Amino acid sequence: MTLTPHPSPSRVTTATGLELTFRPLASADIEVVMALEKQVQSHPWRRSSYDDCLTGRHHCWLAEHRGQLVGFVVVTWAAGDAELLNIAVAPNRQRQGVGQALLDLMLAQVKPFASMVFLEVRVSNHSAIAFYEREQFFELGQRPNYYPTARGREDALILARQL
Ligand SMILES: CC(C)(COP(=O)(O)OP(=O)(O)OC[C@H]1O[C@@H](n2cnc3c(N)ncnc32)[C@H](O)[C@@H]1OP(=O)(O)O)[C@@H](O)C(=O)NCCC(=O)NCCS
Known part of the structure; x- marks a missing residue:
């Protein structure tokens, strides 16, 4: 199903006073998004996964502060279920409410199409697990x-949240 985004750009101010603008991913953004992800993920996505966001297979929104990319979220949905595929916030903008704002945006966007959101997270990713628990997953x-690791494999936790 094709997404009909909320009127764009949309803006929020986080609880810490950071002004954010949201907009959907465009082709020209992919290099910058991949560079951000490389800073915070041991096994970042390949370009083809972001290309899927341009075809409507996945949906990606960017959060910008004063024109600079500070985070992004990727989701897909089918048959009443949504899956959070990726979320990342730039290291110097973490713990300032950007992740929560991206999650809120994503939840509002998928709500017409899904009643549950699922995700997988590395068991070692304690900060993300704390983030999701705080967000009622x-x-x-x-x-x-x-998941692959530098030395082998590690388990994923499957988390879910009702919409
Ligand atoms: C997970 C992530 C997206 C959270 O983004 P963020 O913008 O830092 O999160 P927020 O500032 O919105 O945090 C909201 C709440 O989540 C919890 N939280 C977030 N990061 C946390 C951390 N490192 N440790 C403990 N709790 C944390 C806190 O309760 C926080 O509220 P508080 O700051 O008032 O205490 C970010 O840490 C990130 O990009 N991590 C690397 C990529 C990643 O692991 N993605 C998830 C893949 S499954």
Whole structure:
């Protein structure tokens, strides 16, 4: 299903006073988005995963502060369920409410199409797990050896949240 985004650009001010503008990913953004992700992910996505956001297979929104990319979120949905595929905030903008604002935006966008949101997260990613728990996600189970690591594999937690 094709997304009909909220009127763009949309703006929020986070609880810490950071002014954010949101807009959907465009082709020209992909290099900058990949550069941000490389700063915060041990195994960042390939370009083809971002290309899928331009075809309507996935949906990606960027958060900018004064014209600078500070974070992004990627989601997909089908048959009443949504999956949060990726979310990242630039290191110098973490703990300032950007992740929460991106999650709120994503939840508002998928709400017409889904009643549950699922995601996977590395068991070692304690900061993301704390973030999701604070945002009312709960643990559904685990996927053993789901993610590659520098030394082998690690399990994923499966989290979910009702909309
Ligand atoms: C997870 C991530 C997106 C959170 O983004 P953020 O903008 O820093 O999060 P927020 O500022 O909106 O945090 C909201 C709340 O989540 C919790 N939280 C966020 N980061 C946390 C951390 N490192 N440790 C503990 N709790 C944390 C806190 O309760 C926080 O509220 P508080 O700052 O008032 O205490 C960010 O840490 C990130 O980009 N991580 C690297 C990429 C990643 O792991 N993505 C998830 C893949 S599954």
